[in-house]
Amino acid sequence: MSELTVIDGATVVTMDPDRTEHSVGHVVVEGSRIRSVSAGRYAPTGEDVALIDGTGCVLTPGLVNTHHHLYQWATRGYAVDATLFEWLTALYPVWGAIDERVVGQAAAAGVGRLALSGCTTVMDHHYVFPRNGGDVLGAEIAAAGDVGVRFFATRGSMDLGRSDGGLPPDHVVESIDQILGATAAAIDAHHDASPDAMVRVGVAPCSPFSVTTDLLREAARLARDRGVRLHTHLAETLDEDDFCRERFGQAPIDYMESLGWLGPDVWFAHGIHFDDNAIGTLARTGTGVAHCPSSNARLGAGVCRTRDLLDAGAPVGLGVDGAASNEATSLLEEARHAVLFARALGGPTALGVRQALEAATLGGARLLGWADQIGSVEAGKQADLCVWRMDTLVHAGIADPVAGLVLGAPPPLDLVLVAGRAVVRDNHLVRVEESALARGAAEASERLRHPAPVG
Template identity: 85%
Template sequence: MSAVSVLDGCTVVTMDSEQHEYAVGHVVIDGGRIRSVAPGPYVPTGDDVDIVDGTGCVLTPGLVNTHHHLYQWATRGYAVDATLFEWLTALYPVWGNINERVVGQAASAGIGHLALSGCTTVMDHHYVFPRGGGDVLGAEIEAAGDIGVRFFATRGSMDLGRSDGGLPPDHVVESIDEILHASAAAIDLHHDASADSMVRVGVAPCSPFSVTTDLLREAATLARDRGVRLHTHLAETLDEDDFCRERFGQAPIDYMESIGWLGPDVWFAHGIHFDDKAIRTLARTGTGVAHCPSSNARLGAGVCRTRDLLDAGAPIGLGVDGAASNEATSLLEEARHALLFARALGGPTALGVRQALEAATIGGARLLGWEDEIGSIEPGKQADVCLWRMDTLAHAGIADPVAGLVLGTPPPLELALVAGRPVVRGGHLTRADEAALAAGAVEASRQVRAPVLAG
């Protein structure tokens, strides 16, 4: 097989800075990177190339997920009519039973499903580390390598247990020293800042209601000393807003600014309940927001003010969030929901189809600090791309392929490449057995349920 391949005859949606699109175009990939992007069919030059016929398809950058909890694939379908705090209270005892094997099985299933829905870069926020549970973060990273996706792992943490006024039960929290040591070790072992990196690591204390101020401050110092990014949940619910005002005497965004947790190296998950002042603060500091519309709706938490954030200039990406609060976990569906929810609040111009796709691609890459390598189809960038089949009954005849992609049902995924290597072909994973992944997910779910049922 040649090292050079050509995706030919497809509609090309680049998501570059000028949003070039070609109704019929081609992309040349060489050694895992994009060599050229051009309109019209490929004209053979005599080079030894592999040509992929993209007729009837639309080519986009691979989708970039900016917020997830992969271990939750083992606990889907719990507390389905609960608020966030009720849902967390119901699930923390179950999550206390996870271990390296459970997380590996859950992550493999979750990442495999994300890849099948066009996600080529997966971010995960893992913050539950039961004692004796083994290397759960390493299990996720191994699963991502097996499936073949690019992975941004964040070492999460909780040190504020229920006995100290926090939400999580005491048996799933760690000490600050344990957290900082483990976070530094994860960076040293797994973080790769190189241009061809497949794994990067960030530091991610869980949320204001599950961690102390001391942990947030020291985590920020560690991350900046090591040159990695910071992430946490913020402004997800009004309960959290009440918690911050009662405990710290400040709104969530003011609290985080007071302890040095704003800046272009920080992104927050959810960001639903930001007022006008908070949105201006995010934009001024370059702090990003991972919008998770399906999870927000599933938990009845509210709708992120995406139009206002974009107008202010705040960075925006999309996240599926944990599989226990978004059983579908499809990033393309998040683009659709982001658009529909924004328009339900702000009218038909509140979010365009290309703005929604931008949030799912280059917008997400910016949040992760990976925009120089992924998120758009441009010469020199990594060949992380998706070829969507748009000539089946569900999409045939749609005038605007981007509208078809975002507003229609998710189309069949003909091909997904990561660094030029096939991860999905013909709607199936190339490097993993989907039936085995499903069986592993069932086993993981049984393992975490068993101690709860026995108790």
Template identity: 70%
Template sequence: MGERLVLDGCTVVTMDAARSEHATGHVVVDGTRITAVGSGRYVPGPDDVGRDVRVVDARACVATPGLVDTHNHLYQWATRGLACDSTLFEWLTTLYPVWGGIDEDTTHAAAAAGLGWLARTGCTTSMDHHYVFPHGGGDLLGAEVAAAREVGVRFLATRGSMDLGRSRGGLPPDHVVEEIDDILAASVEAIDRHHDPSPDATVRVGLAPCSPFSVTGDLLRESAALARGRGVRLHTHLAETTDEAAYCRERFGMTPVEYMASVGWLGDDVWFAHGIHFDDPAIATLARTGSGVAHCPSSNARLGAGIARARALRDAGVPVGLGVDGPASNEASSMLEEARHALLLARAVGGPTALTVRDALEVATIGGARVLGWDDQIGSLEPGKLADVALWRVDGLAHGDIVDPVAGLVLGDRPPLALLLVGGRPVVSDDRLVAVDEESLGRALRSASTGLLERAGVLA
């Protein structure tokens, strides 16, 4: 038998179906999976005899499920800090020409740095929506998958796409769009190469045409058919701005959700990023079909796009998770900060009961796992699930006197991570990455960013 790991004496916030919490408890990990969670200190049993048992003194800590990021654009780590005071469409118009110069090396450096920082903020599972594939750029999706394996996080890579350039009424410049046949062929290749449907998977694949204003209806329909034929999930941006809603009305004579329904893009295998401007009928449709939403409060606020109706979505039964979105519109890219911002923005418009501290942690963990279709394996601390665990130190100056540990996590500053486990393997220890050198990630990112910006003429 392999090593048994015991996190002993910590406060345990399980996010199981009963939302059980233990003021003093323990979590037992055997191999890749959790085998026991309970109240009180760990008591060795007969099956500990003759095996290697490592007990971690976690009395100064809070154990939660690893956080789950449901929307990101990792390549944007190379373009942070640009167009800081722009609307979404202005921001995209500024940055598309820069992103048109990304390549495999840039993408790998950006993804490794981004995933490393996400791990440092308690994230054990991230997805990525990569939709910019310049001609001659190399294997960009493969570069991201390699970065995820190096850092050690669980990863849902979505093969994004754009086939509606500016000359045909779309927003992106023509040189960053692809032909539909090329997109579909690349989507099949991505699934064949990277998708692992097994319960212990660390990498899965989805399909993610970019948005209603950058893809054709044919691409949406054919991507949906391909994804469902291969058993993978579907993702896109939707209802992020009032401009997008106006675009859908003018071009299709429909609301964004009505348009998605018309191209077969509703169901429990679909989730939409942002969803800021869903009206009551749209929310009811999402709830009825089981379609999920990736709520991105920090990015939405940074771009001035609005505040998603998180309380109304949750009350209706819509699956809701959190996303940091691309770091070019959320330079902090902290999953724990997203939980706090989700709570604060919901309360700013809906009052102090619009989202509780436990609601905020829920959407960051089991809610996100449900949105990604992974909640049977991750998102909560309970026997049988994969051992994706964040162990937060809360005995320092910033947290030592906060009575409610969940309030300390959500409302307080980000505490240091004593340990972050992904499938039982340490990814962060004592608030430092384990498998990769943070300084090396930083150097590689700075070099990649400088080269990209110089090629685009942003830096002289």
């Protein structure tokens, strides 16, 4: 029989269908799953348990990140005052030198930081595959496994280089045949559709201005054939809108719909510049949006219409985005910024603190097609849990602990469990040494700033 762990005496925010909250409650974990969630203190039953005192804490579902680029941890601090296209133009030549060692080191640091912000499921969109770079996708999957988080890897791609009218330099693009073959191989090697999966894989061409129409069409066909999900950037900037209208004669959402890129198995990153018609289309088709407020603000791209998307019924989750456009890399901070930016535009009722926390948990799980297993604290679901300490100086005495969690400074984490196993304890990583991650990140950054001469 699996050992029982009981987290007792915490405020429990479940995100279950009734959005139940217990001001004092307890959660019983058996193995990798939640056995029960109840109000009040735990009453011993005679079973052997590992009892964790949650007094003064808030227990929530683990946070779910729905858009990221882990390799960018090695290029933080570049082009800090640039627009998106200026930023990409400055960084593509640097990213062209990444390899599996750099990506592994960057990913380990990035995943570690995400875990320390309460993130238990990390989605990554990796689309830069330099020639002779090695197995960069495998490197980040291994890094996530070392830290101990659940991982959704998407095999990205670019086949529209600068010489063909795209944005990326030619040396970082691949042919369609290379892309489709490598994507199918990644699904075969890493995708686990089982209920206990720790790694899943999706199909993710980069963006309309870096891939061809043929690639988008064939990628959608491959994903549906293999039963995996589809992801790409869309409606991030007005420049992208102009590009789609000039090149394809359509708005971005209409272009993607013409290629079979809408449906409940699809989610788009950013979605800032969707008009009313596009929002209605997203809701009608069940297509999701990964809202990345900090990155969007850092690049001056705009603010996603989160309230309108939710009112229409479109699925919404939160994403940190790459560390080179969001150096803080904190998923909890994204919930705070989602609230603040929505209210700055739409007033004090534009987005509630519980709606933001839902987007960071159950909403994200829905985007990844994982809501049957993660995203809420319910009996039978995976024990992906965060225990936030709310009785320190910065939070003690706050009337609404959820408001404290979302609007206040990030609280320390007493415990983070993924599949019932500790990943963070006492605000430190458990399974990896943080100083080693920092050394690796510094080495990766140095290698990209001063690459070794060729030959």
